[in-house]
Amino acid sequence: MNMYKKPQVKYRQFPPVNLPDRQWPNKVFTNAPAWCSVDLRDGNQALINPMDSDRKMQLYDVLIRCGFKEIEVGFPSASKIDYDFIRTVIDEGLVPEDVSLQVLTPARNEHLDKTFQSLRGSKRSIVHLYNSTSTVQRKIVFKKDRKSIIQLALDGVYRVLDNVSKYPETDWVLEYSPESFSGTELDFALDICDAVSDVWLSEFGSNIIVNLPATVELSSPNIFADQIEWMSRNLAFRDKTCLSIHTHNDRGTAVAAAELGLLAGADRVEGTLFGNGERTGNVDLVTLALNLYSQGISPNLDFSDIEAISRSVEHCNQMQVHPRHPYAGELVFTAFSGSHQDAIKKGFTSQQSDSLWEVPYLPIDPADIGRNYEKIIRVNSQSGKGGISYILRSEYGLQLPRGLEIEFSAHVQDIADTYKTELTADNIWEAFNTEYLEASTPFSLFGYMERQNADGSCRIEATLQHNGQEVMIYGEGNGPLAAFVHGMNSTFGQNLSIVDYSEHATDSGSEATAIAYVEVKQGNEKQLFGVGSHSNITKASLLAVVSAANRLSGASACYLRHEQGG
Numbered sequence: 207m208n209m210y211k212k213p214q215v216k217y218r219q220f221p222p223v224n225l226p227d228r229q230w231p232n233k234v235f236t237n238a239p240a241w242c243s244v245d246l247r248d249g250n251q252a253l254i255n256p257m258d259s260d261r262k263m264q265l266y267d268v269l270i271r272c273g274f275k276e277i278e279v280g281f282p283s284a285s286k287i288d289y290d291f292i293r294t295v296i297d298e299g300l301v302p303e304d305v306s307l308q309v310l311t312p313a314r315n316e317h318l319d320k321t322f323q324s325l326r327g328s329k330r331s332i333v334h335l336y337n338s339t340s341t342v343q344r345k346i347v348f349k350k351d352r353k354s355i356i357q358l359a360l361d362g363v364y365r366v367l368d369n370v371s372k373y374p375e376t377d378w379v380l381e382y383s384p385e386s387f388s389g390t391e392l393d394f395a396l397d398i399c400d401a402v403s404d405v406w407l408s409e410f411g412s413n414i415i416v417n418l419p420a421t422v423e424l425s426s427p428n429i430f431a432d433q434i435e436w437m438s439r440n441l442a443f444r445d446k447t448c449l450s451i452h453t454h455n456d457r458g459t460a461v462a463a464a465e466l467g468l469l470a471g472a473d474r475v476e477g478t479l480f481g482n483g484e485r486t487g488n489v490d491l492v493t494l495a496l497n498l499y500s501q502g503i504s505p506n507l508d509f510s511d512i513e514a515i516s517r518s519v520e521h522c523n524q525m526q527v528h529p530r531h532p533y534a535g536e537l538v539f540t541a542f543s544g545s546h547q548d549a550i551k552k553g554f555t556s557q558q559s560d561s562l563w564e565v566p567y568l569p570i571d572p573a574d575i576g577r578n579y580e581k582i583i584r585v586n587s588q589s590g591k592g593g594i595s596y597i598l599r600s601e602y603g604l605q606l607p608r609g610l611e612i613e614f615s616a617h618v619q620d621i622a623d624t625y626k627t628e629l630t631a632d633n634i635w636e637a638f639n640t641e642y643l644e645a646s647t648p649f650s651l652f653g654y655m656e657r658q659n660a661d662g663s664c665r666i667e668a669t670l671q672h673n674g675q676e677v678m679i680y681g682e683g684n685g686p687l688a689a690f691v692h693g694m695n696s697t698f699g700q701n702l703s704i705v706d707y708s709e710h711a712t713d714s715g716s717e718a719t720a721i722a723y724v725e726v727k728q729g730n731e732k733q734l735f736g737v738g739s740h741s742n743i744t745k746a747s748l749l750a751v752v753s754a755a756n757r758l759s760g761a762s763a764c765y766l767r768h769e770q771g772g
């Protein structure tokens with residue numbers, strides 16, 4: 207057989223767990239797990255440039271502000287930066303009363319002694335002891351049988367106990383990880399966890415965390431969940447154990463595995479902000495927590511200013527948060543496509559502030575995590591009228607009539623197609639101004655006087671500039687608008703009639719401005735909109751007619767599109 211053509215022969219399927227009465231598929235989330243951030247250790251050890259002490263301190267502050275109560279702050283026996291950082295936060299009183307520091311150490315005597323020294327004087331600390339247990343590591347790295355690997359772990363626990371007695375001022379917790387658990391036979395993982403727990407609990411009585419890592423994610427999340435449920439059911443000291451999980455993202459399903467692992471019985475999760483960590487990363491605690499939030503369960507973590515958190519984490523890790531990253535990515539509360547924009551706009555309009563969140567395409571309210579409504583809808587050549595009118599409404603207070611939305615969106619689409627780029631709100635506003643508000647040839651309005659006739663009709667005298675010449679017009683009608691159109695028609699032979707008219711006020715500081723929209727027909731063929739804006743509502747409406755007349759006399763992009771029935 208040709209290996210090149212069938213490379214998959216190098217791999218075999220991950221064996222399923224024999225657990226026919228598995229319970230996790232019927233479970234639902236009811237509360238948040240205990241969280242432990244490992245950003246400063248697992249995240250840090252995976253960086254091209256591990257954090258210096260300033261960056262560590264900045265990230266530590268972020269984690270405290272997010273509300274983490276357990277923070278793995280480093281690997282003090284391996285790194286002087288980590289050791290010194292831990293001493294600084296303890297010596298300078300930077301560990302809040304309700305926060306426990308956690309440190310990682312291999313089950314090796316010299317590492318353990320130094321690890322304890324780094325934590326001296328702390329109030330409550332978690333010593334996280336690990337050794338590799340997987341079939342492959344036992345065979346290839348350690349060349350030891352099961353019994354010797356268990357002994358290696360137990361030697362570590364005895365050394366932990368020696369050190370614990372030297373530092374009685376601290377409330378110690380032992381966390382034990384059978385590192386590479388995901389590749390360890392379940393019966394062996396159980397034996398080693400029970401052996402460690404037995405020694406610790408019989409000497410110390412309480413405070414044990416058993417952490418089951420998918421050090422490398424080797425299977426689909428349902429199999430990981432089976433592994434966790436099997437361990438949870440079989441651990442000898444389950445009632446005295448905090449069962450923790452620590453998933454990595456090699457198959458891209460670390461979040462799913464952690465969610466199913468929690469349903470399968472885990473009490474606690476270790477991970478990092480935005481999923482930094484070895485290779486494809488650790489499980490992303492932001493996603494995990496906000497997924498709970500979107501189900502109506504408080505995660506007990508504060509991500510209400512996700513943008514500030516992202517910027518800090520990017521600075522500390524020297525790594526960008528991906529624009530499509532759940533919840534935090536720049537583009538995830540943005541819609542470019544027309545039908546999405548339309549539905550989001552309608553969702554926002556009908557959303558009541560105190561009712562259940564029901565905005566299509568947005569799983570949570572962006573405002574809950576400090577994201578900006580203005581950034582939700584963005585415009586490119588895929589966009590439709592919904593998004594464009596949302597931007598004009600939310601940023602500039604314009605409420606375009608539906609016909610004008612259609613007319614102007616065609617114009618914006620032409621611009622986006624021509625420039626092949628996203629259009630900002632400013633670009634759209636500028637296009638609107640140029641097209642409707644600033645059009646001044648051939649006509650511009652200087653001034654006008656209106657008078658009421660005895661029969662209630664209106665007479666108007668207006669001064670216009672027409673092709674550089676000052677011209678007076680006179681008109682009569684049942685109101686100023688009709689009188690002005692009459693004057694335009696009789697003086698310039700325009701043949702204009704008003705099809706539709708609407709107006710509204712916009713709030714611009716202390717002065718309200720009126721915006722008037724007219725849909726104007728010329729003869730029986732041409733029909734388009736004009737827009738006028740002025741503090742005086744009558745003048746705004748006359749300006750709107752002038753805007754329409756100017757557009758009718760030129761060959762504006764919108765006008766052409768309208769003509770072609772687009």
Ligand SMILES: CC(=O)SCCNC(=O)CCNC(=O)[C@H](O)C(C)(C)COP(=O)(O)OP(=O)(O)OC[C@H]1O[C@@H](n2cnc3c(N)ncnc32)[C@H](O)[C@@H]1OP(=O)(O)O
Nearest residue numbers: 248251281283284285312313314336337347348358385421
């Ligand atoms: C899944 C995880 O994230 S686990 C955490 C991993 N994190 C890190 O490794 C970051 C910090 N690590 C380090 O700075 C270094 O690896 C140190 C300081 C811990 C150890 O460095 P070194 O002593 O040079 O060993 P190194 O890590 O290169 O190699 C591992 C050696 O230790 C051995 N070893 C690993 N665990 C143990 C153990 N519990 N007891 C005894 N020997 C061990 C290995 O068999 C190997 O031995 P060999 O050199 O005879 O082949």
Ligand SMILES: CC(C)C(=O)C(=O)O
Nearest residue numbers: 336383385386419421
């Ligand atoms: C040290 C352990 C828990 C670890 O980081 C892993 O297995 O991924």
Ligand SMILES: [Mg+2]
Nearest residue numbers: 248421452484
């Ligand atoms: Mg890890």
